[in-house]
Amino acid sequence: MQCLSFPLHPGNCTALCTTAVRVCSSPDAQNAFKVRISIKTALGDNAYAWDANEEYLFRAMVAFAMRRYSSKSTTQISNVLLCNVTDRVSFWFVVTDSSKNVTTVPGSEVEAAIRMNRNRINNAFLLSDKTLQFLKITSTLSPPVEPSTPVWIIVFGVVLCLIVAGIVFLIVSGIQKHKKKNKESTERENLEEKVEVTLENGIPCEALDLKAGHINGVFAAEDERFTSL
Amino acid sequence: MSQDLSATPETPKEDGRPKWDNKFQYILSCIGFAVGLGNVWRFPYLCQIHGGGAFLIPYFIALLFEGIPLLHLELALGQCLRKGSIGAWNTISPYLGGVGVGSWMVSILVSLYYNTVLTWVMWYFINSFQEPLPWSVCPLNENRTGFNEECYESTAVNYFWYRKTLNITPDIAESGTFQWWLILCLAACWAIVYLCTIRGIETTGKAIYVTAIFPYLVLTIFLIQGLTLPGATEGLIYLFTPNLNTLKNPRVWLDAATQIFFSLSLAFGGLIAFASYNPTKNDCEKDAVTVAIVNSMTSLYASIPVFSVLGFKATTAYWDCLDRNIISIINEFDLPEESIMRQNYTSWISFLNSSYPEKIGGLNLKSCDLQEFLDQSVSGTGLAFIVFTQAIILMPGSQAWAILFFIMLFSLGLSSMFGNIEGVFTPLLELQIIPKSAPKELLSGIICLISFLIALCFTLRSGSYWIDIFDRYAGSVPLLVIAFFEVIGVVYIYKIKRFSEDVEWMTGRKLNLFWQITWRFISPLLLLIVFMAFVTLQMQKPPSYTAWNPKYEGFPMKEEKVYPPWVQAICVLLAALPCVCVPLVALFHLIKQKRRNKSPSFVPPEGFSCQGANSNSSHPKE
Numbered sequence: 001m002q003c004l005s006f007p008l009h010p011g012n013c014t015a016l017c018t019t020a021v022r023v024c025s026s027p028d029a030q031n032a033f034k035v036r037i038s039i040k041t042a043l044g045d046n047a048y049a050w051d052a053n054e055e056y057l058f059r060a061m062v063a064f065a066m067r068r069y070s071s072k073s074t075t076q077i078s079n080v081l082l083c084n085v086t087d088r089v090s091f092w093f094v095v096t097d098s099s100k101n102v103t104t105v106p107g108s109e110v111e112a113a114i115r116m117n118r119n120r121i122n123n124a125f126l127l128s129d130k131t132l133q134f135l136k137i138t139s140t141l142s143p144p145v146e147p148s149t150p151v152w153i154i155v156f157g158v159v160l161c162l163i164v165a166g167i168v169f170l171i172v173s174g175i176q177k178h179k180k181k182n183k184e185s186t187e188r189e190n191l192e193e194k195v196e197v198t199l200e201n202g203i204p205c206e207a208l209d210l211k212a213g214h215i216n217g218v219f220a221a222e223d224e225r226f227t228s229l
Numbered sequence: 230m231s232q233d234l235s236a237t238p239e240t241p242k243e244d245g246r247p248k249w250d251n252k253f254q255y256i257l258s259c260i261g262f263a264v265g266l267g268n269v270w271r272f273p274y275l276c277q278i279h280g281g282g283a284f285l286i287p288y289f290i291a292l293l294f295e296g297i298p299l300l301h302l303e304l305a306l307g308q309c310l311r312k313g314s315i316g317a318w319n320t321i322s323p324y325l326g327g328v329g330v331g332s333w334m335v336s337i338l339v340s341l342y343y344n345t346v347l348t349w350v351m352w353y354f355i356n357s358f359q360e361p362l363p364w365s366v367c368p369l370n371e372n373r374t375g376f377n378e379e380c381y382e383s384t385a386v387n388y389f390w391y392r393k394t395l396n397i398t399p400d401i402a403e404s405g406t407f408q409w410w411l412i413l414c415l416a417a418c419w420a421i422v423y424l425c426t427i428r429g430i431e432t433t434g435k436a437i438y439v440t441a442i443f444p445y446l447v448l449t450i451f452l453i454q455g456l457t458l459p460g461a462t463e464g465l466i467y468l469f470t471p472n473l474n475t476l477k478n479p480r481v482w483l484d485a486a487t488q489i490f491f492s493l494s495l496a497f498g499g500l501i502a503f504a505s506y507n508p509t510k511n512d513c514e515k516d517a518v519t520v521a522i523v524n525s526m527t528s529l530y531a532s533i534p535v536f537s538v539l540g541f542k543a544t545t546a547y548w549d550c551l552d553r554n555i556i557s558i559i560n561e562f563d564l565p566e567e568s569i570m571r572q573n574y575t576s577w578i579s580f581l582n583s584s585y586p587e588k589i590g591g592l593n594l595k596s597c598d599l600q601e602f603l604d605q606s607v608s609g610t611g612l613a614f615i616v617f618t619q620a621i622i623l624m625p626g627s628q629a630w631a632i633l634f635f636i637m638l639f640s641l642g643l644s645s646m647f648g649n650i651e652g653v654f655t656p657l658l659e660l661q662i663i664p665k666s667a668p669k670e671l672l673s674g675i676i677c678l679i680s681f682l683i684a685l686c687f688t689l690r691s692g693s694y695w696i697d698i699f700d701r702y703a704g705s706v707p708l709l710v711i712a713f714f715e716v717i718g719v720v721y722i723y724k725i726k727r728f729s730e731d732v733e734w735m736t737g738r739k740l741n742l743f744w745q746i747t748w749r750f751i752s753p754l755l756l757l758i759v760f761m762a763f764v765t766l767q768m769q770k771p772p773s774y775t776a777w778n779p780k781y782e783g784f785p786m787k788e789e790k791v792y793p794p795w796v797q798a799i800c801v802l803l804a805a806l807p808c809v810c811v812p813l814v815a816l817f818h819l820i821k822q823k824r825r826n827k828s829p830s831f832v833p834p835e836g837f838s839c840q841g842a843n844s845n846s847s848h849p850k851e
């Protein structure tokens with residue numbers, strides 16, 4: 001198993017390498033975390049290759065997270081060990097504590113540190129929670145943005161105003177038409193009363209030629225007064 | 230004749246009856262009434278489950294022998310008698326007045342629940358203005374560690390429909406409370422209906438230009454969009470591939486006959502009311518054929534975008550299934566990304582299965598089959614509010630598509646509502662429930678207000694179960710019964726000879742033998758067979774429904790439940806009430822005649838005919 005850290009002191013190398021070997025041979029160790037990275041899914045054509053430099057950045061970010069969380073500057077990049085890197089791009093990592101006899105930092109601390117700085121870590125790699133997965137660490141989901149008044153009430157208000165305006169317009173125009181009709185019919189009644197003529201079928205009798213009004217033209221074939229058809 | 234002599238102006242209302250502005254308005258109103266939500270969400274479903282293109286055979290046979298004859302009969306009847314359903318049947322024979330009352334009742338019952346469906350459409354419409362669409366994401370649970378459980382186990386679309394819209398109870402017996410957002414939308418819908426039907430056909434005639442034509446525009450837009458979506462061709466091939474074996478199943482013929490019947494909105498009384506505002510000298514035969522053919526063509530035209538979108542949705546679901554499997558395999562074997570693509574998935578699977586069978590078995594991969602996704606057929610509200618909304622999320626620019634889709638559904642439903650309301654309004658106007666001096670606006674206002682108050686019960690949490698009941702019982706069996714009595718009444722009581730003379734007078738040419746045969750024998754026989762088959766099928770098993778129960782162990786599958794006895798009694802009441810009007814009114818008149826000691830006769834009053842009743846409008850204004 002390759003030792004992936006570059007210690008400053010040759011003395012530490014053996015101890016760290018032993019830890020690395022131990023962790024990598026039993027990956028279910030409680031304080032180790034599996035990471036899965038999907039660069040092509042996130043970036044498509046702009047995907048970068050995962051190489052040793054990216055690994056260095058990752059270790060730096062984890063060290064940064066640990067420093068920020070515990071507020072003590074004892075964690076070095078060399079304390080972060082990676083192993084079992086696959087083509088998938090997935091690997092295990094563990095954080096060691098050089099002050100405490102090269103033991104691993106408890107998983108809960110690492111988890112809390114990562115959680116606190118998740119956003120910074122994601123952004124360093126241009127990835128998101130889904131594409132840079134820490135398999136045992138669940139992410140807090142951000143709540144969806146809710147405006148103060150739900151949008152649907154606004155739309156509903158607009159629709160209702162239009163409808164009510166339409167109804168009021170139609171009713172008012174109906175009433176006006178009704179009034180006009182009433183006025184017209186009373187005017188006509190007044191006019192007819194004034195004239196006081198006898199009406200036959202609504203037509204004043206004087207206007208009719210009485211003869212023409214009584215003679216049924218259909219049966220007047222013998223009458224030469226009518227033009228022949 | 231000199232014009233100034235006559236003091237009576239040439240009014241357009243010679244007998245005081247309103248009339249259509251032009252023939253196009255009348256045809257459009259009939260088409261709008263016939264073309265409704267069922268054309269979009271029932272016909273494509275029937276096509277799909279009954280062997281695709283093969284379903285068109287029983288469909289067109291039913292159209293020819295049942296749909297067009299009955300439609301012609303109703304239009305001719307309304308045009309000749311120039312009265313709404315109750316008045317028309319009373320004129321034919323007082324003993325048949327029950328037919329009119331029955332269709333009036335069905336129109337009321339259907340209006341109540343149909344407008345509530347439009348309420349749901351409106352709710353979705355006003356929710357389509359948000360980004361992201363509210364049915365595309367699951368809400369979080371209380372401690373924000375994951376999604377809401379009910380939503381997570383089903384889908385976001387299901388959750389929005391069953392919880393956020395209906396807030397449905399697990400059982401029909403639990404009514405729950407009123408849902409205030411649905412009450413608001415219901416009030417808005419009834420206000421829109423009032424706005425459009427406020428003065429009868431004067432206002433609906435104007436509104437129909439928009440509500441009847443707009444859906445065709447949107448369908449065309451969806452057609453173009455749908456055909457460009459990936460997977461559309463799979464959907465269309467699946468829909469139209471004929472499977473002639475299904476024709477051996479009598480269920481297919483029954484479904485075709487009922488679909489034609491309900492799709493043309495026969496026996497509601499609305500068509501009679503529309504035709505009664507026509508001038509009598511109008512070619513009702515051509516109108517009937519036109520309306521029926523346009524209705525069927527619309528169904529076919531609508532099924533193309535529907536199935537393009539369904540094919541797209543199935544393909545996307547298939548790809549999602551494949552992708553999920555691919556991710557699992559890649560993660561398990563730590564293979565590089567994009568080493569397994571959808572195209573070489575099957576070869577990879579077979580290779581891995583032979584080399585590492587236990588590992589593959591441990592992954593619990595779902596078998597992804599495109600046919601299976603295409604087979605998931607849904608009709609009715611499920612199609613519009615669950616399947617289609619899910620497909621819309623996947624399209625780019627989903628808000629616009631959602632808004633267009635729901636406005637289209639709303640227009641389709643609204644133009645059908647006009648016919649329903651007209652079927653209620655015209656008979657009431659003729660019965661002179663309100664004094665003649667009162668404006669028409671008052672009557673339509675009263676109808677809309679009372680309907681709104683009664684329909685409030687559909688906004689309870691169990692409302693959608695009740696709407697299913699109304700749809701299944703009030704909007705099905707009574708119509709068949711009423712249509713049967715309509716044909717029998719016209720052919721054998723009014724007498725076919727007299728009726729054909731009337732139609733000849735109206736259309737100006739002799740009645741074709743085809744109509745004689747269908748009216749006399751084929752249509753009544755078909756109706757009888759369909760009615761018996763329908764009732765038999767319903768009685769075969771106790772009426773049941775599927776309930777949305779989050780606590781059900783098979784969740785998200787719906788739980789199959791049986792209706793409690795009191796609900797079954799209501800179902801029977803709904804189906805029987807309009808039908809029972811027919812014998813009741815006949816009995817009532819029989820008793821009245823017997824009391825007057827006159828000999829009861831079934832011969833209608835002599836001297837009535839279209840020509841006689843309309844002698845003063847022998848020169849109608851065109």
